[in-house]
Amino acid sequence: MGVQWVATADPFLRQHVSFNGPFEVEASGIQNINIAYNSALHGELSISYGPCDMISLDEAHHRVGSTHIGDHPMAKRHLGWVDQRPTKFVWISPTDVSSGGCLHAHLGNDMVGRSEKFLVKKRTMKKRGTFAQVTDPMGPWFDGVEYLKQKQPEETFVAATKEKKFGILGAGISGLLIALCMDSVGIHNWKILESSNRVGGRMYTAYLNNTQPEEYQYHELGPMRFPFSITDAETNETWPIMDQRMIFQLADILNDLNKNEDPAYQVNFIPWIQISDNAPVATSKRRPDGTIPGRLETKLDPSLLDNVNASYSNVTKAYKAIKALDDFKGLDKARIHSYTKDIFRAHKEAVETGMFDFSEVEYLRYVMGFDSNTTDQVTPSSVVWPMWEYETVYFMATEWRTIDKGLSRLPEAFRPFIANRTSFGTKVNGIKYNEETNSLIVSSRPTGSDPFTVESTKEEFDHVFNTVPFNLIRFWDLPPHSSLLRRAIDRTVFDGAVKVAIQYKTRFWEHLDRPILGGCGRVDIYGIGQICYPSYEINATGPGVMLASYISSADATVACAMPEAEHIARIQRAMVELHGPIAAEQYTGNYARHCWENDEHHAGSWAVPIVPQQQLYLPAFWQTEFNTVFAGEHTSYTHSWVFSALESAVRASVQMLLDLGLVDEAKEVNTRWMARWINL
16 A cells, blocks of 8 residues: 655645755756655655646646655565665756746655645756757757756666766776775775776886886886967967866875875976977088087078978979868867867867878878879878867977876875776786676786686776776677677777887987977987987986887887897987987986887787778767776777876766766766866
8 A cells, every 4th residue: 555645835744755955956957856754655656846836746837756665576676775765866958948836756646745845947068067069969068958868767766876886997097086086975985996906007217227206217108298378379379278277186186185194195297398499400411520410490490391392293383282271170279279179079070070080191082082192191191090189289299298197196196096996917808797786707816927827817897987998898708789889899909019128327409509499309210219318307417318219000019029238229329319429428328218019918008090990989988888887098089198087087977876876976086076177
């Protein structure tokens, strides 16, 4: 029998179900409904919205949802809730919901509770704290409303408890931030599985010759710096690069968390010198002493530069082709500003204007009709990447930041927070979905153990965040994912890279006739690529470390196939050619080389989706399959930057929280991270 409850104006009438505020809702929005039970109720509980004086369910404007509670046999799915009575529900309100109505709880046909009157607000796309429009994964970020609307109503009606067990695969920066996001909204039952013995993933500072960070004998073998702002030379107007603000926000939060910890866990930013007057340029011309000219030098004397036109068989055609690309990309001031202001809306515009439909080669050959020879001369014809120009804008930055004592300090700042909930040296090799328990069995072995004799350890999780690069997990045993997601895992292209840092007895480059004070440059010596001088401790005494070579793609593969001594010797000879005999005199023999393609924990440097992989595969990352949500820079709008991994971590956290029906918590994460700095 249900509970009889008759509507009355008596304000002191006891309700069997009480509704907790706030009593506001957005039309066509999502929010949690929180209730409390004042009686032991059993049966089918339904919640509806309608006039506050309604009695029958037939009078409701719309039904929010229903479920079984208490000792009803079908309530067993709510074992996580006390007495199998959930207290948190999900309300997806329709567009035509009006103010002045109330939520009503019915047990069967009997009313058992009524809320106060609701104020209905219009859902606005730019309101801080709401979700930006993106069910279309090509749009600006992630729309939680539309995401939940795709699911079955009864599937999303009851929120999960916060006691579920979560596995986070990978202790790179995305996995670390996911742990922080989940913990911040009261979900503490998570565990990180990391195959290496360190945190940070591809954020990797090499401290040469076993030195300590405060000795400043380091360089970055992963990410190096963050673009901060662009200043227009003509107007002196400065545009902050807003997406990168997420990195500084994270550092502030970690510094606050660690205020009572070892000071080594504090993250402090210092300027990074990206461009310096005397950093080398790629030219075959040499000074009289045989060394390589620098940036300012070649600007004052252009005869020190190679004649670009000499490489074109038809100069007129070549410049027409270059102009055609420039016109199509349209990187004028307004578009550059749009990239710095809101990278997500810039992405949407790039999709709409066809930037993802062609590589430079395809556009020139098949749209503009240029011949293959001209096309090959003005583009890197081996590249089939879309013309998504976010990196071009990043490298227009006139102000940069890096982290004092190394970028590894950022992930290391998580260590006090994750120390007791991380299993290092745990190499996952498979995930199996258990349909009976709706859980995931993660298989792993100790990293470096004998795969012939050591059996996999199995650990069960209710849900999993997978941040491991696809080029590794495609070799795992996986659940039968959808065709689209499986193709994304199998086909997404990852690049390789190798970086070499070399230590010298002194920072001799800062005391040459033309001193090199920080900055990055290039030389024409094949296989050396980018060279970066330290931006910290300028003119300090004692040894110094420079990034002597940074190359990627096929060149990195070849370089890493060389015996290490041969590769380092080649680079050191190039440093002597660049700087003169002093580079030989000052060489300490200490270096650090990291081949990311050969790293067993990454097997590559970053994702480089080719045409048309990004627009094909992004939608797959925003659908949870087998209780698994994917994150990492390879699932982001942008790729290969720390921000990319961080953004993906927030999206994954919001996605998982919505899957669980924890709408309030999803909004809290979204407000804290995205709405703080991006134009939602």
